[in-house]
Amino acid sequence: MGMKSKNGYSKFKYALFGAAFFPFIFCGQTVAYGLTVYSLYKLANFSGGIPFSYGAQLAIDEHTGDLYVIDDTHGGVSIFNKHGMETYQFGHASNLGQIVSLAVDKDGNILILSYPVSRTAADPYYIGFCDFRGKLERKIKITGLPRDFSGFLPDKILTCDGHIYLIDISTLLVAQVDEKGVCLKTWDISRLAGWNPATMQISAFGFTIDEKGNMYFTIPTSFKAFKMTPAGKISSFGQGGDGPGKFGVASGIAVDKKGYIYVTDKLRCAVLIFDKNLTFVREFGYRGYGMGGLIVPTDLVIDREGTLYVAQGGNRGVDVFKMGYD
Amino acid sequence: MKAARIILILLAAVTLVFGLSGAAFAFHNGGVGFCEGCHTMHNSVTGGTVAFIANGTTGANGMSSTNGVKAWTGTPLNGNTTANGGASYGGIVGQGENQYLLRGSDPSSTCLNCHAATKTTPAYYQEMSVSTGGANFIQHEAGDFRWVATDYTYTLTNPDMSTTTAVSKGLNHGHAVVAQDFGMSPNTLITAAPGSTVINGTGAYPSGNLACNSCHDPHGAVTATGGGSANGGGKLPISGSGSYGGTAVAGTQLGAYRLLAGKNYDPGGSSALKENGTGYDPTDSVLVGFPVQVSTDTSGSLNGMTGYYNNPLFTNGSGIKATAYQAASGNGQNNWTVTANPTAGSPAHNIYVQGMSEFCSSCHNQFLNNRATIANNTHRHPSGVKQWIEQTGQGTNASGNMDALYGNYNDYAGTGNYASGATGAGYWPLVPVELYGISNSSAVTDTTIDTNTMVQNTANVMCLTCHRAHASGFDHDTRWDTYATFISDSSVDHTSLANATDAYYGQTFGTYQRQLCNKCHVQD
Structure with missing residues (x-):
């Protein structure tokens, strides 16, 4: 460990473990070494760090760098600028229902996936387009889902390349829809992988999509993380265990612009980093x-500049790190 | 050579633990899981050491001890001497962690590392979701601990028609376990277990000590088929979960249902926990050493996510939703016959056999006839072993063929739906009774607890007939809203109907269905 001044701020630099001992050649792949993480600060307002607790959901605006935090404990959404300072809140009013996930499209619209106040079995969720203040401008209804998606109940929304992705985490069903809600494509991941839900616990925890449409997710009970290409080819990576590079309870997952994959482990309280070849590179945290x-890290996101946000339990809020690609 | 053999054995062990998916899905598997799932072998925080600090003394970094427990002496966390700078949680002094080398700040936080879901992410056999409602809302019979983590504000109309903002405290909705990593704080509303008085020479059970392991033994010391007592070994190997009936492999035994603690269980921690917690040691000769129940979840321990437990909103792995117990709307009747179900048979529910009330009485002793020490116990609702649903001397019920309460339970299908042999009459999982006198291994196949089938006259009323084990959407942890005249008017916050469907786990009712006390005490 040591102090280092970089990019205008003086921050703590962490020794990284695991493959750091084998920085040059690792499993036949040339590993990009020099990957460094700097601990910056917590998301805060003028009263200090905000003690978000377990279950906070994160989303990033790729264009502005603004961060969105869905506060599961108190409800509502907080918006932070790229310096980690809270600039706005919305969604505390009950008319938006229970916001369970959020994404920002290329036009800057805030897309919310919400369970309405008067939720019914026939109408259990809606997708809402909100302006930058969180004011609901329109809702869309999803149409064109295939018949075997009759039980589809999304609990995560993501955007990629102008499309909206809705994910049912419990069943690993994914629907790609356009801005009018028309279904364009679907993936039944467990079917593509040949998994039998009757004998295997398939519920994911973390789920994200990179700019090429590759999907990444974790299934904690399998002690693995997975990558699925848009064509449906699935690869797994990681293994269970207690040492560096091993998964205790794999949780959130994120991908940066260089293809590094970040996975939180809420049991080991660490962030594991894999390269684009799905090879373990580094980890940090304790x-x-x-x-x-x-403390119990769960969701995480990373922006195009390498700023990494990690949500935690224990009223620890959201810690901000900076990745250095030396 | 010997070293190579040892390495091979270790590799085989690692493969068994981590390499096989089956092992991954059965962490407890009826007994103790692999140690590193919950503990660190050495010290996990900042690499410091654990040292013993004598009572009343102050150790390094200002750490102090009140019970002579081991306290963390590493770098202080944020400069605090107790967790979050406040009172110690779960009787743990210091950092609130590492007293038992746990991987959480306290015992419940350790459990919730695997058993807590977030709003968008379910957990394996989750026992606490983050949100009230939603796809990942806990569906198990015992209820979702989330109910106790949320306060419900509502507008109260006063007698003079003025209004006041009132709060239905979440802490009053169930067992408020302490899990600081997950935002679960000690119960400041109810500081001791209701109905708890002096037991075994100590005082009432303190709410601040309540944890998952107050009721569940994570090490599975007591077993379903082999009995057991206290912590320790020397028993037959545990070959599987005791939660689903079945028979143990020859030479082995099954674990206790949901790892419920048994006689002389000692969860560790403060002295109050040891002596007054689940010191389940009733002297009644009719009682077994632990509560007996099984689940009809045919998927067993391999796939808890397909256990529907009454909820029509829950989806199975194929995305199909059950619609069990769907009521006919718009009238006063309830037809809660299963209308659709993605699995064979009925949706999963618990089958209670015996001992649940006695288990609860470890802390709530004054509520149980057999254990109460306060006079006037005739004013107590019967509950427990041999508190038969059939009570003599009460005449016959309305259909004239059975004693009153027993007949009512079997004939009552809902408001305005009461007749012998009526569709839907018989056992109702929302108002469960214990089947006394059968083995738990046979209970799972006992058809007397199926809907449309009469329960036996030896069934027992129990605490869980009206309450949930973990938490519920309503005050006092009741299974239904006791403040609503009609069930359809039920409200978690006494005003809004928004969460009531979740509180009933998706079961719906006719508009004029009245309180479910009527299942036994028909007045409607």
Whole structure:
């Protein structure tokens, strides 16, 4: 560990573990070494760090760098600028229902996936387009889902390349829709993988999509993370265990612009980093309250500049890190 | 050579633990799981050491001890001497962690590392979701701990018609376990277990000590088929879960239902926990060493997510939703016969056999006839072993063929739907009774608890007939809203109907269906 001044701020630099001992050649792949993480600060307002607790959901606006946090404990959405300062809140009013996930499209619209106040079995969710203040401008209804998606109940929304992706985490069903809600394509991941839901617990925890449409997700009970191409080819990576590079309870997952994959482990309280070849590269974090320590890390997102946000339990809020690609 | 053999054995063990999906899905598997799932072998926080600090003394970094427990002496967390700078949680002093080398700040936080879901992410056999409602809302019979983590504000109309903003405290909705990593704080509303008085020479059970392991033994010391007592070994190997009936492999035994604690269980921690917690040691000769129940979840321990437990909103792996117990709307009747179901048979529910009330009485002793020490116990609702649903001397019920309460339970299908042999009459999982006198291994196939089938006259009323084990959407942890005249008017916050469907786990009712006390005490 040591102090280092970089990009105008003086931050704590962490020694990285695991493959750091084998920085040049690892499993036949040339590993990009020099990957460094700097601990910056917590998301805050003028009263100090905000103690978001377990279950906070994160979303990033790729164009502005604004971060959105859905506060599961108190409800509503907080917006932060790229310096980690809260600039706005919305969604506390009950007319938006229970916002369970959020994404920002290329036009800057805030898309919310919400369970309405008067939720019914026939109408259990809606997709809402909101302006930058969170004011609901229109709702869309999803049409054109295939028959075997009759039980589809999305709990995550993502955007990629002008399309909206809705994910049913529990059943690993994914629907790609356009801005009018018309279904364009679907993926039944468990079927593509040949998994039998009757004998295998398939529920994912983390789920994200990169700019090429590759999907990444974690299934904690399998001690693995997965990558699926748009064509449906599925690869797994990671293994269970307690040492560096091993999964205790794999949780959130994110991908940066260089193809590095970040996976939180809420049992080991660490962030594991894999390269685009799905090879473990580095990890950082430990269970603790000190600098760089994490408590039950769950969701995480990373922006195009390498700023990494990690949500935690224990009223620890959202820690902000900066990746250095030396 | 010997070293190579040891390495091979270790590799085989690692493969068994992590390499096989089956092992991954059965962490407890009826007994103790692999140690590193919950503990660190050494010290996990900041690499410091754990040291013993004598009572009343102050150790390194200002850490102190009140019970002589081991406290963390590493770098202080945020400079605090207790977790979050406040009172110690779960009787744990210091950082609130590492007293038992746990991987959470306290015992419940350790459990919730696997058993807590978030709004968009379910957990394996989740016991606490983050949101009230939604796809990942906990569906198990015992209820979702989330109900106790949320306060419900509502507008109260006063007698003079003025209004006041009132709060239905979440802490009053169930067992408020302490799990600081997950935002679950000690119960400040109810500081001791209701109905808890002096047991075994100690005081009432303190709410601040309540944790998952107050009721569940994570090490599975007591077993379903082999009995057991206290912590320790020397028993037959546990070959599987005891939650689903079945028979143990020869030479082995099954674990206890949901790892419920048994006689002389000692969860560790503070002295109050040891002596007054689930010191389940009733002297009644009719009682077994632990509560007996099984689940009809035919998927067994391999796939908890297909256990529907009454909820029509829950989806199975193929995205199909059950629609069990769907009521005919618009009239006063309930037809809660299963109307659609993605699995064979009925949606999963618990089958209670015996001992649940006695288990609860470890802390709530004054509510149980057999254990109460306060006079006037005739004013107590019967509950427990041999508190038969059939009570003599009460005459016959309206259909004239059975004693009153017993007949009512079997004939009552809903408001305005009461007749012998009526569709839907018989056992109702929302108002469950215990089947006394059968083995748990046979209970799972006992058809007397199926809908449309009469329960036996030896069935017992129990605490869980009216309450949920973990938490519910309503005050006092009741299964239905006792403040609503009509069930359809039920409200988690006494005003809004928004969450009531979730509180009933998707079961719906006719508009004029009245309180479910009527299942036994028909007045409607």
